[in-house]
Amino acid sequence: HVGQRAGALFEQITKDFLEKAFSLLNHLRPGEWEFFVASVYISRFEQYEHLATLSEFIQKQEELMATLGIDYIIKPDIVIGRRPVSDGVINQHRIVIEPELPLAVYTPLREHNRPSGTLILHASISCKWTIRSDRAQNTRTEALNLIRNRKGHTPHIVAVTAEPLPTRIASLALGTGDIDCVYHFALSELQIAIEESGNQDQADMLYTLINGRRLRDISDLPFDLAI
Numbered sequence: 001h002v003g004q005r006a007g008a009l010f011e012q013i014t015k016d017f018l019e020k021a022f023s024l025l026n027h028l029r030p031g032e033w034e035f036f037v038a039s040v041y042i043s044r045f046e047q048y049e050h051l052a053t054l055s056e057f058i059q060k061q062e063e064l065m066a067t068l069g070i071d072y073i074i075k076p077d078i079v080i081g082r083r084p085v086s087d088g089v090i091n092q093h094r095i096v097i098e099p100e101l102p103l104a105v106y107t108p109l110r111e112h113n114r115p116s117g118t119l120i121l122h123a124s125i126s127c128k129w130t131i132r133s134d135r136a137q138n139t140r141t142e143a144l145n146l147i148r149n150r151k152g153h154t155p156h157i158v159a160v161t162a163e164p165l166p167t168r169i170a171s172l173a174l175g176t177g178d179i180d181c182v183y184h185f186a187l188s189e190l191q192i193a194i195e196e197s198g199n200q201d202q203a204d205m206l207y208t209l210i211n212g213r214r215l216r217d218i219s220d221l222p223f224d225l226a227i
Contacts (some may be wrong), residue, residue: 022226035078045081077127085109086112108222131172181216
């Protein structure tokens with residue numbers, strides 16, 4: 001199916017761009033980062049590890065399975081994970097922490113506390129080549145699952161799209177509380193195209209989304225991920 005191939009290619013290209021661009025900002029956000037495309041469930045990450053155990057338990061109980069399901073264990077289009085940091089890195093400029101002292105023994109950022117090396121979920125990125133209202137709702141549902149089911153820090157939750165119609169982008173971008181922001185892969189070009197089209201409704205919506213800080217360009221995303 002052409003649409004599915006385009007979507008998969010869009011995910012891969014977006015991931016490759018973000019991985020390269022984010023590496024250029026390593027001085028702003030140091031760390032060891034891993035990028036994955038549509039291949040990793042959130043239960044692999046620190047904040048959601050407990051969901052794997054919960055899922056195993058629910059699947060053994062037919063009544064619970066029928067009532068609760070396991071829809072909360074999602075596999076985002078793109079995820080960015082951060083590796084825990086060794087004490088050597090923590091102490092590289094001065095002694096910050098000593099292994100024998102009972103300090104900072106629970107933080108997942110410290111590798112000493114997570115011998116298994118469980119990654120911390122830094123960002124979940126939904127990729128939408130085009131946007132339909134039902135897809136927008138799926139993205140919002142996934143975002144709310146990430147927020148509600150976490151233990152610890154909330155990851156960045158964003159969407160990247162190539163959708164050319166601002167009114168469709170609005171179905172995903174308007175409102176707050178679930179998705180941080182929506183990013184367009186060619187926002188400057190979209191602005192020019194909408195202006196040249198003379199469609200005032202689309203132009204007004206695009207203005208609202210940009211000035212309401214709900215829509216940004218893909219080039220903004222690596223910087224926002226460094227926050």
